[in-house]
Amino acid sequence: MNTANPIAASRIGALSQAGVAETNRSRIMQHLYHHGISSRAQIAKALRLTPAAITKITAQLIEAGAIEETGGLEGEKNRRSIGLALDNTRFHVIGVKFARSLVQIGVFDLAGHASSLTTLPYVSNDTIDETIATVHGTIERLLDDDPTILTIGMAVPGPYLRENGHTAVVSSMQGWRAVNFISEFAESFRVPALIEQDARAGVLANYLFDPETEAGNANLAYYLVGEGVGLGVIDNGRIINGSLGTATEIGHVSIDVNGRPCDCGNIGCLERYCSTPAIHQMIIDDGTLIPDAATMSHTEACRKLFALANAGNETALGMIRTIGRYVGYGCLIIFNAFNPRTIVIGDIVSEAGQPLLDEVKRIVKERAIPEIYASTTIRLTSTPTDAAVLGAAAVAISYFLDHPSEFFNLK
Amino acid sequence: MNTANPIAASRIGALSQAGVAETNRSRIMQHLYHHGISSRAQIAKALRLTPAAITKITAQLIEAGAIEETGGLEGEKNRRSIGLALDNTRFHVIGVKFARSLVQIGVFDLAGHASSLTTLPYVSNDTIDETIATVHGTIERLLDDDPTILTIGMAVPGPYLRENGHTAVVSSMQGWRAVNFISEFAESFRVPALIEQDARAGVLANYLFDPETEAGNANLAYYLVGEGVGLGVIDNGRIINGSLGTATEIGHVSIDVNGRPCDCGNIGCLERYCSTPAIHQMIIDDGTLIPDAATMSHTEACRKLFALANAGNETALGMIRTIGRYVGYGCLIIFNAFNPRTIVIGDIVSEAGQPLLDEVKRIVKERAIPEIYASTTIRLTSTPTDAAVLGAAAVAISYFLDHPSEFFNLK
Known part of the structure; x- marks a missing residue:
């Protein structure tokens, strides 16, 4: 009994405000992402949702193309049931790592496998503007080439002030402080770009992908x-x-x-x-x-x-x-x-x-x-790739899983 | 959009396992604790629960004596509605602060007001056993005197190993390391005792009580x-x-x-x-x-x-x-x-x-x-009282609000 988290319950209150329907859609997406092919009954049990709710939400997600039905699945009592799946290879994200003199841009599937990884030319304090322009150009080209790219994650050096878009200190490369990552990137592309402190992106990559x-x-x-x-x-x-x-x-x-x-x-x-x-x-x-x-x-x-x-x-x-x-x-x-x-x-x-x-x-x-x-x-x-660039992808993937209605037509 | 917490959704999953019914009861108790007298409609709106659910759960809580109806409340469109209240003065908790040479025991109401506060004799490494015995005796006496005491919170010096019940280091008073707070206190009384690291109890006190x-x-x-x-x-x-x-x-x-x-x-x-x-x-x-x-x-x-x-x-x-x-x-x-x-x-x-x-x-x-x-x-x-002893009370109060079914007959 001594492990109770005294203010856990108030947290639920805050989260439920975000929209029960979207939360349940997201939970189902997350379940399929983490557990692979699952039956409606398995999802209902794991998430403590009613079968009726599961049927309704999954129908919506299938209709919108977010998830799909797969072949039969061995169920309880040897009854075969239909499996549901989120195809990790069908959707892509872009991950960008900004690390002072090193900027890398990769395209990843939802399992964190890179289909391309580009290292930009060495960055010095004087070439930051040029680098920013190259990042824009590279991302635009990648988005043009691959219509399945859903979102972009960016990992930037901390301490990153998430509301104002600036990194507060970049030891030995203070030029980066002038960049406002939010106004520069967040809404510049046909898909949203999310910005996160690099090591926080890295822990997310380890959480999602590290075997x-x-x-x-x-x-x-x-x-x-x-x-x-x-x-x-x-x-x-x-x-x-x-x-x-x-x-x-x-x-x-x-x-x-x-x-x-x-x-x-x-x-x-x-x-x-x-x-x-x-x-x-x-x-x-x-x-x-x-x-x-x-x-x-x-x-x-x-x-x-x-x-x-x-x-x-x-x-x-x-x-x-x-x-x-x-x-x-x-x-x-x-x-x-x-x-x-x-x-x-x-x-x-x-x-x-x-x-x-x-x-x-x-x-x-x-x-x-x-x-x-x-x-x-x-x-x-x-992790096979540097954890921060993979982490940038993880930030993008997490955002996708948390906000399905921003990516699919889910009225 | 950059403020998204990427793994928030998985948290909901974990919490919902704890029991939806108890969670909703706890949320209603918490709402009344933090917001004071509220109508059923106000609670339903704040917690995004259906009016039917609110009616059912509050009836149960009233029947069990956990909350009560109060006089009319000015509602929307000038309609008067019945208020619900959790009476902060009706229930009590005990808070105990263990701070090396200083041990304090207080009785508090749910608003954090002390009705008694006892400081035990100065503790040295040699008198720890004696102090433990005194704590037992004092708590037993307080429990005998006051049937409204629901639970006990204890604040102990960190680093406190919450699963094994020991404090790992107590600089300058290593004798405390021999005390297993869980086996010594957790289930020794007619009400449960919760043990928490002292400063964590202190932050909880500030969160709950500090104006x-x-x-x-x-x-x-x-x-x-x-x-x-x-x-x-x-x-x-x-x-x-x-x-x-x-x-x-x-x-x-x-x-x-x-x-x-x-x-x-x-x-x-x-x-x-x-x-x-x-x-x-x-x-x-x-x-x-x-x-x-x-x-x-x-x-x-x-x-x-x-x-x-x-x-x-x-x-x-x-x-x-x-x-x-x-x-x-x-x-x-x-x-x-x-x-x-x-x-x-x-x-x-x-x-x-x-x-x-x-x-x-x-x-x-x-x-x-x-x-x-x-x-x-x-x-x-x-805070009027030392934050750690008040924090011990806060730990007890939070446990009560999180686990109503342990204190009332709520089938």
Whole structure:
């Protein structure tokens, strides 16, 4: 009885305002999306809706082309019943990842399989406008080529202010702050574009697509360690957003209140110690391991370091351990602030692989509360595509599943 | 459209499993609790239930004595309609706060007004068993004296492992770790006892009772700075719990990874810098301001310091500023990790008052992202009773409102 969530009930009240009919349509779409082919009876039972309601709503969805009937399904008592399905391959979405110098655009089906993935030319502070124009052009072309594209998801660096459309800080690439993603993209295309903070998109991708995420794992964190450091958290089935949409901004939590200053105004932000720009600086400061590091991009320098470590270079391995320690400090913040069951580490720094993970786990084991350490899994991402661009697709797919009447004629 | 919560719909599915009938009863109880006297038509409209459903459920609740009809209510088109009410003064709950050396037990009505409040004798590591026995005896006596007591809420120091009943760390009072609150209390009385982490209980108290919390403020943090440092967060209407119930444990987030070691295994935990034991040590180390500080309890030493600061003592004011800086570092963690709209600072350290709050705001303004600073209110608690003991009552009240069928004969 001590697990009661005291204000859960008031939540239902808020949700029901959104429209009971649309909510039930969405629940049926979600059920078919997550469980595959199901009979009307199975759906009725799982969602606690009456058979009459199911019959009415599914007829509407079939008529509109959102779902379809399939062949017979083995039912209870060996009676065969008709199956219903949401065809994951029939509809597509676009996912766009904005990550400072790296912008990627992919087309995905509803199962998260990419049918195309384009990486735009390297972006600098001076070429942001050009990049925005290229994004517009690329999306328009993709939409022209594929009439089954339903919606667009975009993953942008946090802290992203979801009401005003701006990212509040973009360490080392402040030019992005001038972009208003909502006015720039939200209603520019024949389909809606949804914008989400990148790591929050990433946790959604892990939730929807990662085969290693146990089904229905509702306490999940995606810890993005790349050009920025970000975090997305699903707590007991719901994404933590905050008032302005800038919760779970772990990159700007300080690990040393007397440490390195950050562009955000804070001192000692985690991002200043283990993002790719911070690692790049560490390599340049070393001077000898990668002598031409200064001429490389952040990502190139980091990948060179990881390759050297993989080849057994001791200096490189020492640096990976230093990075791992900082990534581990971040995990400790995640433990104490969010207590997820699983932390998935993703983006470029996760490419450092096992030596990094070993050091992360070592520092976490040393400093965590034992009961929490014992019940939390920390692992590297295993999604086939970068979790943020896949996450952008996941944002689009979730929007589609939540709002069927915006995509089909469902009076 | 960018504010869509992508996995909201799946949440409804989970909740509806809990029993549609009980959920609707609970929603009606909650509506009457939060909105006062309402007509059946008003409830039907607010909750989007059919008039037939409302008639049936309210008849059941009236019959069972959970709610009652009141005199006529001015309705639409000047038609008078009968009002329904949940009488906040008719039922009582017990709230118990366990805070290391301080244990308090109060009896409250559903509006959070205390009809009695008992502070138990000072607890040391050696007298915990004795204290537990006293708690049992006191509760039994209160239950015997007042048949309207429906349930008991208990607030315990975090990180509290909600499934296994233990607090995982209690800095400076590890003896509490041996207590299993669930087996000790959950089913020991004629009414159920619910156990919750103290700061989470505190945020619930602020949500239910604090007149300064704007109605329906759904992004609220209660920042407990006392013998421990804790945090409870309501994010968009729901409490953040974590997988084991140990989320929002800000007291064990490090502010300096090379700083002071903590009992929890981590280094530089916030709790090591601004809890009352840390402040007490600061006073003892000073040596001259309060020469007999070592003979005082943590709370006594802190209150003496606050009194000196209030009287204008410059050394005391300097210490308050130091404490305020650390409390402010905690606010910065809360900003970046949880992005609430309001942070309420409570417990003993909040008694330092305006000089503390001024310093907290100064450091936060200096280091926060401007857009987040501008939209977040930081203030000292204004609940009449300590928020954790009131929070314990709030936990009990919420459980009652969520589970009416456990308290009334509602077949």
